[in-house]
Amino acid sequence: MSSSKTLIRTLIQNPTRIKSKSQAKQLHAQFIRTQSLSHTSASIVISIYTNLKLLHEALLLFKTLESPPVLAWKSVIRCFTDQSLFSRALASFVEMRASGRCPDHNVFPSVLKSCTMMMDLRLGESVHGCIVRLGMDCDLYTGNALMNMYAKLLGMGSKISVGKVFDEMPQRMSRLGSCCVATESVEPVMNCDEDLEAETCTMPLGIDSVRKVFEVIPRKDVVSYNTIIAGYAQSGMYEDALRLVREMGTTDIKPDAFTLSSVLPIFSEYVDVIKGKEIHGYAIRKGIDADVYIGSSLVDMYAKSARIEDSERVFSHLARRDSISWNSLVAGYVQNGRYNEALRLFRQMVTTKVRPGPVAFSSVIPACAHLATLRLGKQLHGYVLRGGFGSNIFISSSLVDMYSKCGNINAARKIFDRMNVHDEVSWTAIIMGYALHGHGHEAVSLFEEMKEQGVKPNKVAFVAVLTACSHVGLVDEAWGYFNSMTKVYGLNQELEHYAAVADLLGRAGKLEEAYDFISKMRVEPTGSVWSTLLSSCSVHKNLELAEKVSEKIFSIDSENMGAYVLMCNMYASNGRWKEMAKLRLKMRKKGLRKKPACSWIELKNKTHGFVSGDRSHPNMDRINEFLKPVMEQMEKEGYVADTSGVLHDVDEEHKRELLFGHSERLAVAFGIINTEPGTTIRVTKNIRICRDCHVAIKFISKITEREIIVRDNSRFHHFNRGSCSCLDYW
DNA sequence: GTAGGGTTAG
Structure with a gap:
């Protein structure tokens, strides 16, 4: 009996020696067996359980306590927060206060984190009040958590109206991370005061509060600096953020991976690749350049500076890649107009079993928009x-x-x-x-x-x-x-x-x-x-x-x-062949070549491209077979080829033939012969639709009873029953 | 207690 009491005493004095679930349960059992499970000892067992993340066991014991001591409350609240059960953490905190227990500085970081994740600014502010009354606003961890809360709940966007903060809640939620989903009640407590309706502040609301807390903390650490720097950076107050990084240099607190990945987006925004590279160099010297956070910031920074090759290099050297690293490069491709590569990388990401999150989709969908696929x-x-x-x-x-x-x-x-x-x-x-x-x-x-x-x-x-x-x-x-x-x-x-x-x-x-x-x-x-x-x-x-x-x-x-x-065309249509020839000579001297006109159409999971005048397409015979009677019908209905836009100095008959071979006409014809009657035809063209083709496709839509949609480089034309949605104004 | 990627644009 006495030996087990000694054992208990030793363990209680060194609770960290308990490293496993079974050890914790044995200790708990010893207390019960020796009938020495007081409120204090129960609290210690609870804290041991919660340190081992054994929430269930901790709660079972907690519920047996009539008036739980602070240690028990603190442990349970911290454990709820660790397990992303933020609303339960807050409910426990409120209950603890109601029971008259006085919180200490160990519990505030967890409570403030829960307020942040639940976006409950009202409760957060009252917790802040409590902290000040207890004189705990000098505590480093509490102060850091407070700054984080104000930065997250008030500090986003450079100019923000209070009304807007609340409107944006669903988005802010997703920005705070996926752990929100794990809470039982996702509904944030919103107490929107009437007088807070739509007042626009020129300065981000939260950053002022962040700064006030920062100034109160007597001894700051790297987290304090990182938190306020991130706050400034995300509020668009870049110079203030950089000023604090320099200020860090005068202390013995050195910028770390967190600091750098808050600062790098600033140089993306400034498109300052020189400064960005300096940061890259600093990261290499500190041996943190393989950090995933820094990696994706670097990918983004190089991409925004139009140096996508450098982005690729950083990406390829990453030891570990998470969904954000992948998406940074996907987004980088899109930002640099490399849409096909963006889609290729997105596919690769999916086959690598990295699940695309919401941001990945909003990066890659614009690529489809640009490619009109x-x-x-x-x-x-x-x-x-x-x-x-x-x-x-x-x-x-x-x-x-x-x-x-x-x-x-x-x-x-x-x-x-x-x-x-x-x-x-x-x-x-x-x-x-x-x-x-x-x-x-x-x-x-x-x-x-x-x-x-x-x-x-x-x-x-x-x-x-x-x-x-x-x-x-x-x-x-x-x-x-x-x-x-x-x-x-x-x-x-x-x-x-x-x-x-x-x-x-x-x-x-x-x-x-x-x-x-x-x-x-x-x-x-x-x-x-x-x-x-x-x-x-x-x-x-x-x-x-x-x-x-x-x-x-x-x-x-x-x-x-x-x-x-265009000038060549105009000279041509005015019969000013000499001027046209002069211009073409100039073009040739400069080595300029006309960008080939091309059109494409998607059919059954395949994209078919047509280049103007190119007769090499395997379906050319069928296309001509189709177009010939249609053209004859068109002429019966009053179509006259408008050859004024034809550049070449050739006879009328030849010009008509050239129009015949225009890429949009080929693509439309190919679409019609390869789809069921009545199917809408969608064609995309790289330059503006030609005037004659515009007339011709109107006829074709009528004769074949098809809706034909052509997207050129400036707009859409919907052809239906012989007319076009643009009403010939284009 | 801290950090990175996103939508609209001739």
Whole structure:
């Protein structure tokens, strides 16, 4: 008997000597056998259980206590937090306070973490009050946890309104990590005060609180610095973040992997690859360059600096890759326009058994949008739904965009309508979708609806609405929107907005006005702004202005292929063969070659490409066999080949043949002969659809009774029953 | 008690 009492005493004095579940249970049994299980000893056993993460055993014993001591409460609360049972941790804390027990500094870090994960700012603040009253705000761990809470719950976004903090809760939730899912009650306690409704602060709300806590902590450690640096970095206060990193250099606290991976995104944002490389070098010297966090930050930093090869190299040297490392490179490919590689890597990621999370989908779906591959886009959509990410606002916005860019505006609208909340990005995606499909009026009314619902349009939204106006010729409306940017929304017009207005004026035939507008822009016009006017000059057959405009283009960009081709076309259609020849000679001297026009169509899991005039396609005979009678029928119905756009200096008969071989016509024909009657044909083209093909496809849609959708590089054309959705305004 | 990747844009 006495020997077992000695044993108990030794174990109680050194509880860490108990390393296994069976040892803990033996100790518990000894207490029961010797009838010495007091409140204090029970608390010690509970703390031993919780240290071994034996929540169930701890709770069984805990429930037998009538008035549990602080040690028992603390252990249970910490264990709940460790197991991601945040709401139960908080409930226990509240209960402990109600029972009159006074918390000590050991319990606050867990409680604050639970408040953070539950996004319960109200409770967190009252805990803070309690901490101050107990004079525990000097405690290092408590202070660090407090800073983290304020940074997470108040510190996101550079300018944030209090009302918005609460609106964004579902998104913030996903950002806090997947462990939220493990709690029993995901519903955050939201006590939104009326007076907190929509006050916009110019400074992120939380960072001020973070700084106050930081200043109170008397002795700071590397975690304190990392927490406040991350807070500044994520609030867009980059200079303050970097200032603190430098300040660390004056102490004996040295930047570690956490510090670096908070700082690297700043240099991504600044596109400062020199500083980024310095950090990379520091990481190598410290021997932490293989860290997964640093690795993905480096991949991202190099990708954002257009050095995707360096991203690939960092990625290939990573010892371990998690889903974020993979996704950083997938996203990097997308950001650099390497869409096929993005899709390839995404596939590789999946075959490597790394489960793509929500972020991976919102990175890769835009690749489908750019490639206009409805087939892959639909597959990803299915994958998204199976993964349970259907209500993620980032993913939904990218799906809206994907469906509209792949030609299915109705599917885009359906997804948009099913979203619970719309932010400026999702609104912009659907508005741009209608704009590209030529439904300018619908786009404009959606823009108005967005404003009515209190969502402030950003600069991209203005690009979308101006594009919508431009595609249907809403000149007055466009001016209104253009001017409201500065007057109502405090947004500066940027190149894209000027370009959209210039495009609008040009399309509307107000060529001189467009010329003046571009000449007086407050931003230096680029070659592409002038190029849109040049194509308007071509559409409205104004050769004189076109020559002026092309000179402007060549003075900015002497190798602008599009301008050469358009000018050649215009000279050709005016019979000015000499000028055309001169221009072509210039092109040849510069070694410029015309980008081949090509079109592609997806059929049965395969993409079929057609290059203008290329007769090598294995189905060429069948295509011609199909086109011949259709062309004859077209001519009976009044089709006359418009050969004015044909560049080549050849006779009329030959020109007709050349038009015959245009890539979009081949792709449409191929689609029709390889699908069931009535199937919609979707064709994508790399440059603007040709004028004659536009007429021809209208006839083809009528004769074959097919809906034909052609996406060129600027918009969609829906051909149906002999007419096009653009109503020939393009 | 701390860190990394994401949606809309001629």
